[in-house]
Amino acid sequence: MSNPNIAFIGAGNMASSIIGGLVAKGFDASAITASDPYPESLANLQKVAPVNITDNNHQAIAHADVVVLAVKPQVMKPVLEELASSAQQHKPLIISIAAGIESSSLDKWLGGAMPIVRCMPNTPALVQSGATALFANSKVTGEQKTLADTILRAVGIALWVDQESALDAVTAVSGSGPAYFFLVMEAMQAAGEQLGLSADVAKQLTLQTALGAAQMAIASDVETDELRRRVTSPGGTTAEAIKVFEDEGLRQTFNRALVACRDRSEELAKIMDSDS
Template structure:
């Protein structure tokens, strides 16, 4: 891994988080090259991380073993098309973090089938607490899988899916998932205020409870259902609250919401992958 040369195409929020995470894990800065169109972003990247930050993607790709595509999905077609000749010549592993861009679209824009790992990370990656689903196309070799995994692990946990269509499910679960938990927190906070707490008191209690519950679920040998049962005393307050949630079909609402997100992910992939 130490001798591997990485080239980031696009160094905004996610690109910077990945670089920061890799360097913090001991990856040598001399082996990272950051390519970004924005001059201010290049300056920020070279000052913050001490890595080479340039505008010319061709130069960045010259000796790269891994190219990480971290531009907005809408910029992917133009970006990949511009890199196609260099990709064909150098044959690096391509890692794409662009939401909704399928590996087939990247191959089509490249004019050949590169070794591609497509990752679907989420926003907590910016705090190195992300969760990402990874898919490798058939050109990816075993050592490249390991490489891609260690790069994405710099900003959180990873899982592999063997069928690319499952990335729509990853998108619906962990990609959009932070917003579901934020919504839950938002509603709990509002209700706490309505019941008489100050905004600060209510928010602090809710956020710490969310953190504590996630920590317990992560660290315990018990699954979330069992943990829930353990804190639900017969005839108590928790039992009463959960009964109201069940009566109003919370489970069905959440299931429908996640299914709708997965369907929207499929629709977006179709639109983003079309020629434009």
């Protein structure tokens, strides 16, 4: 599809981010329509890009090749059941960015036999630095996969998984991952202040160090363990800090945390499915 029409159901922060990324990459804003019941959300969206806006979901998807579902999980069922008749008329590609709702539920609410791509983006997508995993059901064509990939790459990287269940592991690593790094930043800033730095200096040093380390890891052709070794001189200051982390079981703590996150994601998905 060289110039697909894209409809967004929901015009909140994530939808605005994706739309902003698409337009920044040269996508025609006139081919995008967003629907939302809140005029303020639509007004804020038009500050991002001059897209078409409406409060009527049926109108939004009437000519859409792609429909991006960007509503809260708890309202997804009534929204889709109300849209099913329109969706069944021309069966557009459905892209869901809602957490915890399986593609089978989305398909059922939309009347069945729909091409669906389920995504797990993360909040850095709001600044075009996101990491998104995608899963396609059996109705999605190769062309539609390429289109979904293009849309999500507007806000960062996009990676495909073969099994929908893998999205629970994705939730544990990248979906919830920003919070882990924020916690580390929070702890480093606090420790810096306890060592005598001002709050502003501790914050700026911590954030820039986090950014620099990530950029080095992305740009490097070696693994992160080797990067760590290169800045950890034997018997030096960094080695002393690393020894404390290792002695306190940092790796095991991270493993337990990510397993707990994965398990909770699976549990919430079952609850969502039972409510459907």
